[in-house]
Amino acid sequence: MIIPAEKLTQYNEYVEALDLLDEESRFEYIIDIGKRTDKATFPPECMDQAHLMHGCMSKVWIVHTQEDGGHRFRGQSDAIIVKGLVSMMTGSFSGLTSAELAKVTLDHVRGLNLGALTMQRQVGMMAMLKHMQKLSQRADLSVAADSN
Amino acid sequence: MNMIPQTPNLTGHSVEGSFDVERIRQDFPILSRQVHGKPLVYFDSGASAQKPRAVIDAMSQVLENEYTNVHRGAHYLSQTLTDRYEGVRETIARFINAASEEEIVITRNTTEAINLVAATYGRKFLGQGDGVVVSAMEHHANIVPWQLLRDEKGVKLKVAPIDDTGVLDLDAYEALLDGNTKLVAITHCSNVLGTIVPAAEIVRLAHDRGIPVLLDGSQAVVHGTVDVQALDADFYVFTGHKLYGPTAIGVLYGKAGLLAQMPPYQGGGDMIAKVTFEKTTYREPPYRFEAGTPPIVEAIGLGAAMDYVTAIGMDNIIAYEKALLTYATERLTAMPDIRLFGTAPEKAAILSFVQQGIHPFDTAAAMDRAGVAARVGQHCAEPLMARLGVDGTVRASLAMYNTTAEIDVMIEALERARTLFG
Numbered sequence: 001m002i003i004p005a006e007k008l009t010q011y012n013e014y015v016e017a018l019d020l021l022d023e024e025s026r027f028e029y030i031i032d033i034g035k036r037t038d039k040a041t042f043p044p045e046c047m048d049q050a051h052l053m054h055g056c057m058s059k060v061w062i063v064h065t066q067e068d069g070g071h072r073f074r075g076q077s078d079a080i081i082v083k084g085l086v087s088m089m090t091g092s093f094s095g096l097t098s099a100e101l102a103k104v105t106l107d108h109v110r111g112l113n114l115g116a117l118t119m120q121r122q123v124g125m126m127a128m129l130k131h132m133q134k135l136s137q138r139a140d141l142s143v144a145a146d147s148n
Numbered sequence: 149m150n151m152i153p154q155t156p157n158l159t160g161h162s163v164e165g166s167f168d169v170e171r172i173r174q175d176f177p178i179l180s181r182q183v184h185g186k187p188l189v190y191f192d193s194g195a196s197a198q199k200p201r202a203v204i205d206a207m208s209q210v211l212e213n214e215y216t217n218v219h220r221g222a223h224y225l226s227q228t229l230t231d232r233y234e235g236v237r238e239t240i241a242r243f244i245n246a247a248s249e250e251e252i253v254i255t256r257n258t259t260e261a262i263n264l265v266a267a268t269y270g271r272k273f274l275g276q277g278d279g280v281v282v283s284a285m286e287h288h289a290n291i292v293p294w295q296l297l298r299d300e301k302g303v304k305l306k307v308a309p310i311d312d313t314g315v316l317d318l319d320a321y322e323a324l325l326d327g328n329t330k331l332v333a334i335t336h337c338s339n340v341l342g343t344i345v346p347a348a349e350i351v352r353l354a355h356d357r358g359i360p361v362l363l364d365g366s367q368a369v370v371h372g373t374v375d376v377q378a379l380d381a382d383f384y385v386f387t388g389h390k391l392y393g394p395t396a397i398g399v400l401y402g403k404a405g406l407l408a409q410m411p412p413y414q415g416g417g418d419m420i421a422k423v424t425f426e427k428t429t430y431r432e433p434p435y436r437f438e439a440g441t442p443p444i445v446e447a448i449g450l451g452a453a454m455d456y457v458t459a460i461g462m463d464n465i466i467a468y469e470k471a472l473l474t475y476a477t478e479r480l481t482a483m484p485d486i487r488l489f490g491t492a493p494e495k496a497a498i499l500s501f502v503q504q505g506i507h508p509f510d511t512a513a514a515m516d517r518a519g520v521a522a523r524v525g526q527h528c529a530e531p532l533m534a535r536l537g538v539d540g541t542v543r544a545s546l547a548m549y550n551t552t553a554e555i556d557v558m559i560e561a562l563e564r565a566r567t568l569f570g
Contacts, residue, residue, distance in 0.1 A: 027513075031568055057540070078507050079508075080569050082507075
């Protein structure tokens with residue numbers, strides 16, 4: 001299965017924007033996204049243990065909801081750079097079904113071309129992706145259990 | 149030429165003393181590389197130090213021309229390399245002034261050395277209700293092995309507190325040395341705060357009550373002269389890779405009388421005297437604790453690192469690093485948004501800090517962009533972070549090859565971090 005292109009609009013915008021920037025500007029771009037995340041609404045009550053993603057050097061919270069047949073995510077962190085990264089990940093891959101999310105791979109993360117930009121960024125972003133995949137699968141199982 | 153200051157000035161160009169840092173830097177090939185288009189500023193030596201050419205060459209030389217297994221070969225290569233390998237044991241003994249090379253057990257690292265003591269001495273001599281005293285500023289490597297022993301044997305972990313400057317509370321420590329305490333295992337120098345503890349006094353207080361002492365010298369052996377006989381330490385442990393040597397080699401010093409009473413750690417080749425299916429007997433220390441093929445090339449590398457440090461002179465290194473620490477402390481404390489942890493009067497050139505209102509991860513990322521390699525997080529000292537009331541810190545750990553000019557680069561990076569994230 002291929003992920004429909006219209007579902008990756010935000011992801012492709014990030015790819016194109018980052019492609020135009022040099023390394024230093026990419027660093028500042030992510031910081032800008034991180035700062036903008038603060039202006040979006042992330043429910044403060046969701047910055048709790050239940051939504052905490054374990055294993056990060058900074059704290060990362062991800063909230064999952066389901067809308068229009070797709071999974072939606074919002075992310076938050078206590079570090080601005082990580083806030084930028086989690087915002088890019090949740091923005092890029094919201095709206096996908098579980099099956100589509102499962103097709104998102106390390107290649108997509110590499111496609112953002114964050115290269116040598118931030119410390120342990122690819123490992124961290126892959127961990128975010130895996131967490132989102134897990135949340136979507138768990139939600140599907142929960143729906144299936146309710147309908148049985 | 150950037151000669152080393154007796155008293156550092158604020159420009160990064162100072163000029164007295166007998167220590168030529170530019171010459172030292174030329175001995176470390178990696179220091180000439182760039183990171184993100186900027187000269188590498190390596191402030192992560194507390195995690196692992198860079199290697200001088202002497203170490204790299206010594207290891208290459210063995211691999212290219214002398215390599216074989218040691219101890220049991222009947223051939224020329226094995227005999228000559230065994231001589232060199234065992235010669236390193238003598239070098240290590242001299243480096244920490246052990247009474248004999250037979251008191252030097254070669255391990256993988258500090259962690260293995262502490263686990264070895266816990267699993268052999270600890271299992272044999274400690275039991276239900278016996279206390280092990282550690283400090284509030286231990287690395288996990290000097291906490292978890294004792295917790296494993298606690299779970300197995302029921303020993304109790306007792307924690308000697310520190311004050312807000314990072315100084316060990318000696319009175320509280322002494323109070324923990326009650327009739328139940330059977331071992332003290334304490335860091336000689338904190339990997340987070342840089343605090344150098346009064347090790348000889350710690351040992352004396354314990355010995356007055358007949359309690360043996362293990363000192364974790366992972367950081368201390370890099371930043372100061374260690375004399376295990378003067379300290380009267382019963383066990384002294386450290387790792388090679390922080391001492392400008394390779395990874396995968398560490399040292400357990402143990403007094404001969406104690407090592408002789410300890411059972412083997414791991415079983416296998418090299419550590420046995422005679423093996424039959426019915427009964428096996430073991431060699432004398434230190435070989436009893438060294439099962440299997442040892443880290444041969446790494447040992448040669450560690451020997452070369454110790455020779456290198458000795459040739460420069462530990463007193464020169466101490467004086468230079470003290471000047472660096474003074475300068476870095478002055479520059480950091482002059483920044484209103486920096487909170488520095490660890491201001492003990494006796495401390496090594498390790499600086500842990502946070503920038504007010506900025507996550508340590510972001511601070512370290514801004515430093516990284518400037519080419520400054522530092523560590524961020526809990527530094528394998530989670531209980532200490534809880535004591536300090538922070539989730540983590542940025543740690544700049546300096547070494548003999550760093551300069552005041554590099555400290556200036558870090559300060560500029562911190563100023564930029566404030567602009568970016570503040």
